[in-house]
Amino acid sequence: MKRIKINEQHCIGCRLCEIHCLVQHSKSKKIIKAFREERESIVPGIHVEESGYVSFALQCRHCEDAPCIEACMTGAMYRDPETEAVICDQDRCVGCWMCVMVCPVAAIRRGPEDQVASKCDLCMEAEIPVCVVNCPNEALVYEDDAVR
């Protein structure tokens, strides 16, 4: 499947990925409006971790054996048959946090108002995830992983 590859050595910690993730998952999808009106209500699916000069932007790895799917009691966490992305159907999520418990990269967060799980959906509505498109240094690359 196509995954987002993280090139840690190229991450410059600018957080444009977080910013554009937020915009993409806003109602308006307009950056200024999204930040004015929805900044507090959206949890980006990508988070930049930083320590000294090392940084990287981490989002769901869309694991092949996704522990979050196995741990999900409602079936809200599922693998999209087309893209193979691991998607959380927020309408079905009841916020039991089993997925949070089992995700080894902590890529699943408690979402808006802490009600349901929120995570990277690989930007289902965009051809290429916006974090990848907007990374100025190609620290994130969207590519087929032939490794598996």
Next chain:
Amino acid sequence: MKRHPYLIIGNSVAAIAGVEGIRQVDDDTPITILAREPHHTYSRPLISYWLSGQVDDGDMFYRPEDFYEQNRVDVILSQEVISVDPQNQTVQTADGHRIAFDKLLIAAGGQPIVPPDIPGSDADGVFTFTTWDDARNIRDFVTQQGVQQAVVVGGGLIGLKSLEALVELGLQTTVVELADRILSATFDQTAAELAQTMLEEAGVTVLCNNTVAEIATEDRQVKEAILHTGQHISCQLVVFAIGVRPNIQMVADTSIAVDWGILVDDHMQTSVADVYAAGDVAQAPALLSDERRCIPILPNAYRQGCVAGQNMAGADQLYRGGLVMNAVDICGLPTISVGMTTPDNEDCEVLTALDEEAPSYKKIVLCDEKVVGAIFVGDIDRAGIFTGLIKQEIDVASCKELLLTEDFGVISLPTEYRKHLVSGMGIEV
């Protein structure tokens, strides 16, 4: 007699995972499910959410409506298996059918424990809380009888989730827990106190170091719960949530080895070839332990079912062992506990951070520089990292000081493990 190439007893998480496991390896061979309950596969943990009205009927189902069809599963509902004959490779159903199989998966789950020696435990208004029908019966009873007060026996996971639903239904509730704290199996004193505070703030009376000695009735109707300490609690509803026993009667007196549950090896196979067991009924290898254990939690059930299914279909899939863990939202307070949270081993090192205001509590248990257990109350966002550290037995000596810090994250992990995670080169389940 028609033989069923894949026969599965049970219709919940482990059984469904069994189907999905088989289908990962074998696309076409038909699968047969024998289900005791009359429902399309549904999610048992959701019954408390259903009871409180948070989810409706439609959202109860664990897999979509066309799941059986899509996976070429022949499902026979309301068909309880009473015995398994491993020699002849048949099972016997309650209504007298014998069904032959080539490969069998026993995913029959567990049976809630109701202490038979408590007077009044057979009265109307005494329930257990494991099936959708249990929840339905409670809801009907509450509505029909105009129940005002309820007592939940058992302050474990099921007890608390039923409590939450009953509170949501507007009942005045009391929980009675035999141990000195609620969630005693996974929580330490501090975490339990934080959780208890949340319950009490929601109006629940929490009584620990206590249990119900008798249920006083009138016309078979529950009137009071009488505790060991002699205390009388007026109630019209009692829910027993003191544990679950694996459904092993069906294999009693067969060559299938049992202990507390059905013993399985690391391929989820029982002592008899071609007979597998998974889920709450199975006693399987466990992480952080030399003995096989029954760990009746959903993620384990799924993984076991899936491994069993794959192996039934001819794969050679290893079950790496279960881990005790739980995520519970207690009246809006998220909590997660993983692994050995209250170590009896003196060599273990315990790191804690408590902020009662938030509230937030973190506890990390280390043994030989490896994380073996963790509790998170309140701030649970990074808990999964610890689950991973426990499962992968990562040496965290290099980042021990950071474990409890605010910005502890994947970046704080030992470089090699971090790169392994970040590269996404495979996350071991």
Next chain:
Amino acid sequence: MNTPSCGGPPGKSMNRRDRGKDIGGCAISGIMAENGELFSGELVMRSIANMRERANGLGGGYAAYGIYPQHKDHYALHVMYESGQDQQTTEQIIQQNCLIHEAEPIPTHPLHVIKQRPLLHRYFVTVKPEQLERYYDLSEDDIMANIVMTINTDVSGGFVFSSGKNMGIFKGVGYPEDIGQFFRVDEYDAYIWIAHGRYPTNTTGWWGGAHPFGLLEWSVVHNGEISSYGINRRYLANFGYYCTLQTDTEVIAYIFDLLLRKHDLPLEVACMAMAPPFWAEIERMAPEQRELARTIRTVYGGALLNGPFSVVVGHSTGMIGFNDRIKLRPMVAARHEDRLYIASEEAAITEICPKPDVTWHAQGGVPIVGKLKNGAEDSAVAQVAG
């Protein structure tokens, strides 16, 4: 540099030749009898006249090899003068450096269409022995070439337009057939005839600017424009050739002289230097050939003739026709018995040879070579002095 008398880099003389580079289109025709048989210039006149459309009356000319057998060991200097004064100055230079064996006006036939003709004289000379002694490091050819350069550079109204042995160039302003009549070309017999009809885009009416251009035994007629002129000219300057005429033709003649006479390259290699294969083709060659081509291109980049051209070059031992490497100008060749024909148009050949044995179109960069049969040397230069 090596100029014996007062020669030197160009730019000293501000005479009328020193104007912008000459550009234009043209007609060319060449006929060679490879068996050395002599034939009249009448034939080549008919051929070039057939392509009158390609000329505009501003220049025509002929080169003929084998026409002075009685003077075959003497350089035949054809010189044009604007005035008697120029003639005096020039003859002084010639006398200083050469023994004059015979001197006379070039025979002409008065023709009313030929106007404003210069004084035309020819001298059959050899270099004085004392000059040969003085410039012991130079060959007689080198010294002769330098004398020609000196005259052409320093004497504003004197111009040597032919300087080979046993050959002569006849040229002027007019249509080539008129120029031919004027110079009585039909009365000469030669084994190589090369003719040119000129179509310059600048309307210079200077006789020296007509083709063929000659240096020693080389004669060149040319149709086209050399876009690399600027560097070819500077490259030649490195070796003591100073271009005075601002014509591409001059550059071509000098490069031939340099590569064949001075550097002693095989003819095919010299042509390769001037119109080399593309690097991509070189890559595909067999190793030895590739190494040769790579070396030639690397060393002789300054000699590469770039831009559209077809050219016919005459020499005492043969005749070469060739095109630029992507063939931007026309050139047809034919053979009939012992004769090689090269012309801008096929009609110019069939006009004089109605049924050739074989006719073909020249390929870009591939020379068409006619050689005297008894002089089967790879280098046309080897037997210059005879």
Next chain:
Amino acid sequence: MQLRKWLVEPEFRIERDPEKCIQCGVCVRQCANDVHEYDEEEEVVYSDSTNCVSCHRCATLCPTDAISIRPFPLEFRPNAVWTASTLRNLYKQADIGGVLLTGMGNDQDQPMYWDRMLLNASQVTNPSIDPLREPMELLTYIGRKPDSVQFERIAGQPRMTTQLEPQLQLQVPVMFAAMSYGSISYNASVALAQAAQQVGTFANTGEGGLHKDLREYADHMIVQVASGRFGVDSDYLNTGAAVEIKIGQGAKPGIGGHLPGEKVDAAISATRMIPEGTDALSPAPHHDIYSIEDLRQLIYAIKEAVCYSKPILVKIAAVHNVSAIASGCVRAGADVLVIDGYRGGTGAAPTMVRNNVGIPIEFALAAVDSRLREEGIRHQASLIASGGIRCSADVAKAIALGADAVNIGTAALVAMGCHLCQKCYTGKCNWGIATQDPYLTKRLNPNIATRRLVSLLESWALEIKELMGGMGINAVESLRGNREHLRGLGLTNRELQILGIKAAGE
């Protein structure tokens, strides 16, 4: 050093459009000069222009284009003699003392002679050539050539006996100028090397030595020997594709170099073969070259060291009598002569030297090419023009003036992201190019930079081909030294004469 505000106003003013700013903090995280600051209490980003160098890093990455940077609007009282930059320099120097330092090339408003030369094109008499349809050749061999090719004739069959001396093959007549690892980051060095390899041209180590990880690109790297001899050993000389002896540099002729000790980390120390943390000082002259015959000795010492298997380049700055110096270098055995004009860039140079020493490459190139031709030794060395080549037209003009190829430094850095803030010497390059700070160096993803460099050279190649096609020329050797294709615009007779070109209209 922070200057006191009472004498020096900020050079730039940052204008943050409050309508657009979303307080995302990207600018805060990108500025190595700490110009932007996020006020947590007020949840607002503030900017203090005092330290702004106008590198545009923040503005470029701002997701809403909320940031503009302008020259500080407070103007000095108009004075044609005492200009703003003159005054600033005086204030600065009076305040902190010392030699004024700057980075990159001369930015003064002196005539650009490239812009005063125009190229030719074919019309009617000569067809132009369409490079998309016809072959158009830029392949160039750099190195010493014989004046003729020799043949022997065996039984009438000619056989070539000449063997060429070592040559560098350039697919595009553009190389990357010498930029040392140390003056630029590792990532920038990698990008130059990778791009050189991909395009088929050469990068140059400068005097920074050859990092061990760059050895895989060594067949497309020219290794430099400069006055400090950093990183030079026999292995180094033999690893590179060619060896360059650096005598001088256009940006600072006659001046040495100085890489401060704080930039000399473990990797640079290993590459330069000097102790970690020590200043890398390049003397102004080579202390074993005090005359031309000393240069000859060094050239031949290196030729011996590499068994005559590689061309030796000599790089000199364009100074007043450059043609005589050039002639001397060629006669001393240089196979390639690199002439660096006074607009050439540098990581650090005294401002007065950068702005006032040397001559334009256009004149130097024309003079050297003419001089070598007059002496009949032009073929003995290839000529590389360097210092202020900005675009493909500059390349075409340089080649027409007589260069075999050109070197580009600044243009390459700009392709990688450099915004010419001229603060290379501070080590705080926000684009990750002229810095060794790991927080900043990773901003330059070498793969992106490589791609951009390749893209630049390939685009230039296309443009040069278009220009050549227009002139009716299909091989670059026919443009080389072909000054007929240049005409001068607004030049004096003397300038035209030195350049060896005619005026437009002639």
